[in-house]
Amino acid sequence: MIAGKTVVYTSGTFDMLHANHIKMIEYARSLGDILIVGVNTDELVESYKSQPIIPFDERIALVKALKYPDIVIPQHSLDHTDKVKKLNFDVFVVGDDWAGKYDYLKELGVDVVYFPYGAGVSSTNLKQRIYENYEQMKKKADSHFSNDTDVRDKK
Numbered sequence: 659m660i661a662g663k664t665v666v667y668t669s670g671t672f673d674m675l676h677a678n679h680i681k682m683i684e685y686a687r688s689l690g691d692i693l694i695v696g697v698n699t700d701e702l703v704e705s706y707k708s709q710p711i712i713p714f715d716e717r718i719a720l721v722k723a724l725k726y727p728d729i730v731i732p733q734h735s736l737d738h739t740d741k742v743k744k745l746n747f748d749v750f751v752v753g754d755d756w757a758g759k760y761d762y763l764k765e766l767g768v769d770v771v772y773f774p775y776g777a778g779v780s781s782t783n784l785k786q787r788i789y790e791n792y793e794q795m796k797k798k799a800d801s802h803f804s805n806d807t808d809v810r811d812k813k
Contacts, residue, residue, distance in 0.1 A: 663690070666689045666692065667686075668750070669696030674712060683724060685773055695729070697731070738750065749769045
C-alpha cells in the first residue's frame with residue numbers, strides 16, 4: 659500500500675494481445691487504486707517457452723496504450739520477491755495457467771489471484787490456428803497447379 663492506496667501488479671508476455679489478456683488486465687485494475695503491469699522481456703520468455711511472435715518493444719507499447727494500467731514496466735524475472743519490496747504491491751494477478759507458482763508471495767503479505775484464463779484463447783492457440791490456416795491455404799493454392807506445371811514466366 660502506498661499513501662493508503664492499494665497497489666496491484668500483474669504481468670505476462672502479452673504476445674499476440676487478445677481478449678483474455680485484456681480481461682485479466684481489466685480485472686486487475688478493478689482490485690485496487692494503482693495498477694502496474696509487467697511485460698516479460700524477450701529474453702525472459704525464451705528462458706521458459708518459445709520466442710514471442712511480437713517483439714518486446716511492440717508488446718510493451720501495446721500494453722501502454724491500454725486504458726487500464728497506470729504504469730507499464732519491463733519484467734526481467736519470474737521471481738517477484740524483489741518487486742514486492744521495490745513496488746510495494748498488495749495484490750498480484752496472474753492467469754490460472756500459473757496456479758500455485760506464486761503462492762510464496764502470500765508469505766510476503768501479498769494477495770495472489772489466479773485469474774481464470776478462459777478456455778481456447780491463448781497466444782499459443784492463436785499461433786497454432788494461424789499455422790493450420792496457412793497450411794490449408796497453401797494446400798489449396800498448390801492444388802491449382804499439377805506437379806508438372808511450371809508456372810514461371812518463360813520469356
